[in-house]
Amino acid sequence: MRICVHGVGYVGLASAALFAHDGHDVVGYDPDEETIERLNRGEPRTTEPEFAAYVGDVLGNGLEPSHDPVVADCHVICVPTPYDASVGAADLSYVEAAARTVADLLRPGDAVVVESTVPPRTTEDVVAPALSAAGLTPGEDVSLAYCPETILPGNIAHELVNNDRIVGGVDDESTDLVATLFESCTEGTVYRAPDASTAEFAKLAQNAHRDVNVAFANELARLARDYGIDSRAAIDLANVHPRVDVLNPGPGVGGHCLPVDPWFLGQSSDELDLLAAARRVNDGMVGFVIDLLEASLGDLEDRRIGVLGVAYKGNVDDARHSPGLRLADALAGRDDAAAAVRHATADGGDGRATDASVDVRLHDPHVEDDRLVSLESAVDGADAIVVTAGHSEYRNVDPETIAAATDGRTIVDGPAVLDADAWREAGFDYVRI
Numbered sequence: 001m002r003i004c005v006h007g008v009g010y011v012g013l014a015s016a017a018l019f020a021h022d023g024h025d026v027v028g029y030d031p032d033e034e035t036i037e038r039l040n041r042g043e044p045r046t047t048e049p050e051f052a053a054y055v056g057d058v059l060g061n062g063l064e065p066s067h068d069p070v071v072a073d074c075h076v077i078c079v080p081t082p083y084d085a086s087v088g089a090a091d092l093s094y095v096e097a098a099a100r101t102v103a104d105l106l107r108p109g110d111a112v113v114v115e116s117t118v119p120p121r122t123t124e125d126v127v128a129p130a131l132s133a134a135g136l137t138p139g140e141d142v143s144l145a146y147c148p149e150t151i152l153p154g155n156i157a158h159e160l161v162n163n164d165r166i167v168g169g170v171d172d173e174s175t176d177l178v179a180t181l182f183e184s185c186t187e188g189t190v191y192r193a194p195d196a197s198t199a200e201f202a203k204l205a206q207n208a209h210r211d212v213n214v215a216f217a218n219e220l221a222r223l224a225r226d227y228g229i230d231s232r233a234a235i236d237l238a239n240v241h242p243r244v245d246v247l248n249p250g251p252g253v254g255g256h257c258l259p260v261d262p263w264f265l266g267q268s269s270d271e272l273d274l275l276a277a278a279r280r281v282n283d284g285m286v287g288f289v290i291d292l293l294e295a296s297l298g299d300l301e302d303r304r305i306g307v308l309g310v311a312y313k314g315n316v317d318d319a320r321h322s323p324g325l326r327l328a329d330a331l332a333g334r335d336d337a338a339a340a341v342r343h344a345t346a347d348g349g350d351g352r353a354t355d356a357s358v359d360v361r362l363h364d365p366h367v368e369d370d371r372l373v374s375l376e377s378a379v380d381g382a383d384a385i386v387v388t389a390g391h392s393e394y395r396n397v398d399p400e401t402i403a404a405a406t407d408g409r410t411i412v413d414g415p416a417v418l419d420a421d422a423w424r425e426a427g428f429d430y431v432r433i
């Protein structure tokens, strides 16, 4: 089958490679020139060697990167779906643009799959009408189904092939056709949803579930501090119960999925309550880190703080909705950060931005960003260091070497990746969430 994947970022490239490995003739279309050039050079944008090898096996050999979309038996839409906080809704402009592109290429009998994460009813109410505008009706002339992607950045090569899938079409024939396509290329079970909207809802429910569960761990961490208890020790003990599985607290929930998907779920409903509270708890962790810094340093005015890790979590290169960047903005007292934190706490949460102007130095070994400096510069003369992403590189940093460079002796270990004893022995006030 000839398949055209629209958008070859993190998700589209993975899907395109999956289809190519199954023997399909795949074109990976992206309007971003650099993305296509990188692929043409055989340099996919990933920090995961296994996934790079998986893509490398098919690049130019079943998977052709392209600046132009092409006629195909199946079109797969993997474009961005950011959250537009100014209007409190998903920005579906990329999905709409991709659907219009597909509409111009569609032939009777072709199939269209939406993989982008979208609010419930998007496939039915946004994609289907855009496709129909060019004359072919989904469910009658062409197939249309929603099949969410569930790969975990950090473990893409494994999850791409092994995760179960959900497929929901605008009619049974669409569901069957797309489910059969995925059954052929994956090892997991492919579940048929009653319709596209149920599949969209289920995807969002998965991410909202994780967001709420991280919020639970984060709230326990804040409670534990008030009792002078190490939250991680308490959580480990709580987890010995066979039906309890508390996640890890940390400096906040980042990435472009968990922080936005609960809002997608509540976009056309007034019922969002627990999920909104969880969002406030997770966004408020930046304020909690500032509390920890103040407890150790006192007033933060004119302090120098090294923030290590601006990726949204350990060992990835993606800095979207990064807790590290939000902390840096809040410490520097930037207006946009203050506004974001106020937004998160509008209902009385306790995240906050400082009024102080702090000299923040950012470091990350995986992310490309002009604001980043070397590790040496990030810690040089620092009053405190905060680890905000649990990259493997930070585990091996020698506390004695850092102590020789810093002015202060405060370290806040957000994801708890450091050797507490070693840092304490080097004279640091070691604090973990």
Ligand SMILES: NC(=O)C1=CN([C@@H]2O[C@H](COP(=O)(O)OP(=O)(O)OC[C@H]3O[C@@H](n4cnc5c(N)ncnc54)[C@H](O)[C@@H]3O)[C@@H](O)[C@H]2O)C=CC1
Residues within 6 Å of the ligand: 006, 007, 008, 009, 010, 011, 012, 029, 030, 031, 032, 035, 078, 079, 080, 081, 094, 097, 098, 101, 115, 116, 117, 118, 149, 150, 151, 152, 153, 256, 257
């Ligand atoms: N990154 C992840 O781990 C996961 C992401 N998702 C969802 O998948 C979707 C895509 O996310 P990512 O791959 O992370 O985004 P991304 O930003 O890495 O990639 C999206 C690509 O789409 C391209 N694009 C933009 N407009 C286009 C158009 N009209 N036609 C064709 N291509 C276009 C962009 O140039 C970009 O390369 C989002 O809805 C996201 O929520 C779902 C599961 C996992």
Ligand SMILES: CC(=O)N[C@@H]1[C@@H](OP(=O)(O)OP(=O)(O)OC[C@H]2O[C@@H](n3ccc(=O)[nH]c3=O)[C@H](O)[C@@H]2O)O[C@H](C(=O)O)[C@@H](O)[C@@H]1O
Residues within 6 Å of the ligand: 117, 149, 150, 151, 152, 153, 206, 207, 210, 214, 247, 248, 249, 250, 251, 252, 253, 254, 255, 256, 257, 258, 312, 313, 314
């Ligand atoms: C339900 C679920 O596990 N969804 C996954 C999630 O990927 P993502 O990398 O965003 O998830 P993650 O590893 O939980 O990390 C999200 C954020 O939550 C934080 N986090 C995570 C787990 C934890 O115990 N504590 C914690 O603080 C991370 O540090 C990070 O900032 O969202 C992806 C997506 O939809 O984009 C999805 O494909 C993935 O399967």
